[in-house]
Amino acid sequence: MNDPSASAARPRRTFLMVLPLLVFLALALLFWFRLGSGDPSRIPSALIGRPAPQTMLPPLDGLQDNGAQVPGLDPAAFKGKVSLVNVWASWCVPCHDEAPLLTELAKDKRFQIVGINYKDTPDNARRFLGRYGNPFGRVGLDANGRAAIEWGVYGVPETFVVGREGTIVYKLVGPITPENFRTVLLPELEKALKAGS
Numbered sequence: 001m002n003d004p005s006a007s008a009a010r011p012r013r014t015f016l017m018v019l020p021l022l023v024f025l026a027l028a029l030l031f032w033f034r035l036g037s038g039d040p041s042r043i044p045s046a047l048i049g050r051p052a053p054q055t056m057l058p059p060l061d062g063l064q065d066n067g068a069q070v071p072g073l074d075p076a077a078f079k080g081k082v083s084l085v086n087v088w089a090s091w092c093v094p095c096h097d098e099a100p101l102l103t104e105l106a107k108d109k110r111f112q113i114v115g116i117n118y119k120d121t122p123d124n125a126r127r128f129l130g131r132y133g134n135p136f137g138r139v140g141l142d143a144n145g146r147a148a149i150e151w152g153v154y155g156v157p158e159t160f161v162v163g164r165e166g167t168i169v170y171k172l173v174g175p176i177t178p179e180n181f182r183t184v185l186l187p188e189l190e191k192a193l194k195a196g197s
Contacts, residue, residue: 057140
């Protein structure tokens with residue numbers, strides 16, 4: 001004789017065995033849609049509206065401009081000027097792609113471009129700048145990555161717009177591209193240049 005309670009328990013037991021798999025699949029889909037569709041350049045920075053980190057960095061040895069050593073990073077250099085701070089490295093593939101755009105930006109003398117060379121060797125960094133040209137008025141060497149942590153860098157390249165008061169007003173995560181150069185970065189620089197002028 002069939003026990004009716006045993007036949008009712010069988011589907012419930014099967015459902016309980018499949019339930020963890022269904023929960024896992026639901027979570028996996030949720031993460032895939034939420035993380036996979038995200039634009040990393042839209043990651044907010046906790047430093048927006050705050051003073052730029054007071055990080056002193058040594059210069060990139062041997063990097064010359066008109067026969068003089070290009071200075072390192074000095075936070076006092078941000079006061080009174082709009083600055084574009086670019087965190088880069090010679091080993092960073094997107095940094096090679098954005099280098100010509102930084103060179104183009106360097107032609108605009110209304111603001112200064114500051115480089116933070118991240119976990120790189122001086123020889124490779126100098127070779128990189130020799131290949132593409134040096135858009136930076138200052139280059140600080142962040143050999144151990146400490147400055148990048150203080151700036152809240154997720155990964156190279158990243159670019160910050162610092163206003164005349166030394167406050168971070170914008171952060172671009174990822175490389176400068178022709179698209180975001182025109183639609184985002186230039187408008188943010190223009191805004192910073194108009195503020196407090």
